[in-house]
Amino acid sequence: MKIVGVSLFVTRLPLVHGFETSSHRKSHLDHILVRFTDESGAEGWGEIASATDPFYSSETVDTALLIAKKYIVPAVIGHEWETPAELATTWARVRGHEFAKAGFDMAAWSLYTSSRGESLSAALGGTRTEVAAGVSLGIEASIDALLVEVGRHVDAGYRRVKLKIKPGWDVEPVRAVRAAFPQQDLHVDANGIYADTEETTALMRKLDEYALSMIEQPYGPRDFVAHSRLQQVLETPICLDEGVVDLDDIGTMVALGAGRILNIKVSRMGGLTTAVAAHDLAREAGIPVWCGGMHEFGIGRAANVALSSLPGFSYPSDVSASEKYYEKDVIEPPVTAENGMVQVPHGAGLGFTVLPDWIAENTISTEHFTSTKQHGDRA
Ligand code: OSB
Numbered sequence: 001m002k003i004v005g006v007s008l009f010v011t012r013l014p015l016v017h018g019f020e021t022s023s024h025r026k027s028h029l030d031h032i033l034v035r036f037t038d039e040s041g042a043e044g045w046g047e048i049a050s051a052t053d054p055f056y057s058s059e060t061v062d063t064a065l066l067i068a069k070k071y072i073v074p075a076v077i078g079h080e081w082e083t084p085a086e087l088a089t090t091w092a093r094v095r096g097h098e099f100a101k102a103g104f105d106m107a108a109w110s111l112y113t114s115s116r117g118e119s120l121s122a123a124l125g126g127t128r129t130e131v132a133a134g135v136s137l138g139i140e141a142s143i144d145a146l147l148v149e150v151g152r153h154v155d156a157g158y159r160r161v162k163l164k165i166k167p168g169w170d171v172e173p174v175r176a177v178r179a180a181f182p183q184q185d186l187h188v189d190a191n192g193i194y195a196d197t198e199e200t201t202a203l204m205r206k207l208d209e210y211a212l213s214m215i216e217q218p219y220g221p222r223d224f225v226a227h228s229r230l231q232q233v234l235e236t237p238i239c240l241d242e243g244v245v246d247l248d249d250i251g252t253m254v255a256l257g258a259g260r261i262l263n264i265k266v267s268r269m270g271g272l273t274t275a276v277a278a279h280d281l282a283r284e285a286g287i288p289v290w291c292g293g294m295h296e297f298g299i300g301r302a303a304n305v306a307l308s309s310l311p312g313f314s315y316p317s318d319v320s321a322s323e324k325y326y327e328k329d330v331i332e333p334p335v336t337a338e339n340g341m342v343q344v345p346h347g348a349g350l351g352f353t354v355l356p357d358w359i360a361e362n363t364i365s366t367e368h369f370t371s372t373k374q375h376g377d378r379a
């Protein structure tokens with residue numbers, strides 16, 4: 001297989017409901033869609049779901065575009081490959097930039113599976129026909145507003161509700177939501193905002209009283225030692241997100257006991273190839289996993305659904321219906337959740353159709369590269 005054309009579409013969508021985390025608030029997202037074309041004219045699609053600002057990871061939309069154009073596109077165009085893992089070796093010497101790599105890895109899996117007439121889920125080793133959907137709820141202006149949001153999503157059937165927390169918005173909202181929804185599978189995500197102090201330890205132990213299924217990334221991404229210390233005095237499992245960007249990090253997490261659950265994100269780990277390897281490694285180590293999200297548009301969302309069908313994904317994933325975030329998605333049909341379950345498509349490739357009209361309407365800028373030109377030239 002050989003890629004003869006790559007197109008990068010910087011696309012923008014407004015969020016139907018503004019989203020606030022411990023670091024910032026957003027009302028729209030810019031994601032880069034990656035389109036591969038092979039010699040036969042077949043297409044593969046990927047999504048670079050990087051945030052605009054470097055507050056979740058160090059990457060941004062601008063850095064992803066730069067790395068893609070300067071290093072990844074020239075490496076993949078014209079290269080002969082049989083499997084996505086093989087194509088991924090072409091950009092392996094680029095350190096970091098996992099979000100940028102993930103978009104290309106996803107496009108390779110999409111092209112590979114659609115060419116073989118195989119579903120993405122089956123090719124990745126998926127065993128589930130439907131996956132449990134959790135929902136991630138941002139910080140709201142008031143506890144009443146949060147209770148309304150939780151109620152809407154519990155009524156919609158979501159199997160797990162995650163609440164974003166930060167200092168000053170932690171024990172109170174958790175207490176209120178737990179009181180209103182005593183049986184709900186509930187967890188919290190701090191996005192690494194807490195300082196490793198005795199005060200934080202006391203606060204986390206307070207959260208232990210609310211039967212949360214996990215506390216996601218309380219401390220900074222590199223601080224495995226602080227997570228390990230905290231886990232030893234907590235009943236509630238700690239789940240790592242930002243801290244785990246490669247397979248070595250899983251080794252560190254396990255060796256130090258820095259958490260008992262792992263959030264695997266396709267984007268954060270550099271693509272589906274690494275995400276599957278992370279799943280296998282966590283499984284061997286007895287660490288249950290779930291699939292996290294980056295508010296993906298439909299292409300990235302389809303990849304998340306397929307990944308979540310692997311057997312080790314035993315907690316509900318952040319695979320909400322497209323409509324939770326966007327009015328009109330890039331794929332047809334949109335991802336839907338019925339009674340909190342998302343069906344895993346069995347059609348070839350991503351299992352969804354990418355809509356050219358949507359791309360025409362929502363693209364801010366486009367760059368095309370072909371193998372007939374010097375690598376990296378604009379078409
Ligand atoms: O920490 O899981 C996170 C969104 C953007 C950045 C970080 C995170 C999130 C989410 C959204 O929680 C999950 C989703 O895509 O549904």
Ligand code: MG
Pocket residue numbers: 189191216217241242263292
């Ligand atoms: Mg998280």
